[in-house]
Amino acid sequence: MPKLGVNIDHVATIRQARGGIEPDPVWAAMKAELGGADQITVHLREDRRHILDRDLRLLKETVHVKLNLECACVDEMLTIACDTKPERVCLVPEKREEVTTEGGLDVVANFDRVSDSVKRLHDAGIFVSLFIDPVESQIAASKKLNVEAVELHTGSYADAPTDLDQSRELIVLENASQHVLEHQMILHAGHGLNYLNVTDVADIEGMEELNIGHSIISRAVFVGLEDAVSEMKQLCLR
Numbered sequence: 319m320p321k322l323g324v325n326i327d328h329v330a331t332i333r334q335a336r337g338g339i340e341p342d343p344v345w346a347a348m349k350a351e352l353g354g355a356d357q358i359t360v361h362l363r364e365d366r367r368h369i370l371d372r373d374l375r376l377l378k379e380t381v382h383v384k385l386n387l388e389c390a391c392v393d394e395m396l397t398i399a400c401d402t403k404p405e406r407v408c409l410v411p412e413k414r415e416e417v418t419t420e421g422g423l424d425v426v427a428n429f430d431r432v433s434d435s436v437k438r439l440h441d442a443g444i445f446v447s448l449f450i451d452p453v454e455s456q457i458a459a460s461k462k463l464n465v466e467a468v469e470l471h472t473g474s475y476a477d478a479p480t481d482l483d484q485s486r487e488l489i490v491l492e493n494a495s496q497h498v499l500e501h502q503m504i505l506h507a508g509h510g511l512n513y514l515n516v517t518d519v520a521d522i523e524g525m526e527e528l529n530i531g532h533s534i535i536s537r538a539v540f541v542g543l544e545d546a547v548s549e550m551k552q553l554c555l556r
């Protein structure tokens with residue numbers, strides 16, 4: 319059964335809407351831990367639209383479970399990652415104009431850049447995963463970089479317009495997961511997962527970790543973050 323990484327970016331999104339001090343993602347991490355989070359995930363974007371450098375620094379000092387930093391393959395972020403030393407870094411693609419991460423990292427097209435990034439992180443002793451589309455060529459390229467894990471982008475599955483489309487996307491994820499395991503990498507998944515669609519992905523053989531943010535923070539508005547995390551954790555463990 320997969321571990322649950324809780325992405326708290328959107329607590330910071332609410333804070334940044336007013337540019338003040340609340341709600342504080344550091345408090346959110348504490349409540350998520352109390353609800354059973356196995357990991358706290360944050361995406362430090364180059365435009366600092368939600369999580370800020372200050373958040374990362376404080377989270378590194380206060381989070382008791384694993385801290386997973388999502389960031390782009392750019393010098394600024396790699397320097398921050400190597401200085402901060404979270405337990406894990408997940409390299410993701412990033413576009414200024416996107417509302418959220420739109421696709422996986424194109425490891426095939428950006429092989430040398432991703433390779434240099436992975437090397438810098440490994441030299442700093444950090445566990446590295448790559449956020450990729452569930453595509454065989456991307457999985458094979460990731461393996462060549464010796465990363466510990468890949469996180470399969472579940473956006474196409476989560477956003478599928480019909481049940482039939484969603485079943486097809488689930489098969490794509492299942493097949494890709496099989497390739498990840500055959501390549502002896504650790505299997506993670508995430509993006510767009512929610513209380514209705516998570517169980518089929520959690521049930522994929524060999525799934526070790528799911529990173530989930532938006533749906534948990536949305537539910538927390540109504541039930542509180544600790545309960546929202548706990549409910550999601552039950553679905554992952556069921």
Ligand SMILES: CC(=O)[C@@H](O)[C@H](O)COP(=O)(O)O
Pocket residue numbers: 325327328360361363388410417418419449508509531
């Ligand atoms: C990489 C990924 O799928 C997401 O966690 C991503 O970090 C989402 O970014 P936002 O939190 O800015 O939507």
Ligand SMILES: NCC(=O)COP(=O)(O)O
Pocket residue numbers: 325359469507508509510511529530531532533
């Ligand atoms: N890597 C995926 C993640 O951290 C959370 O994505 P979402 O649930 O906010 O879409």
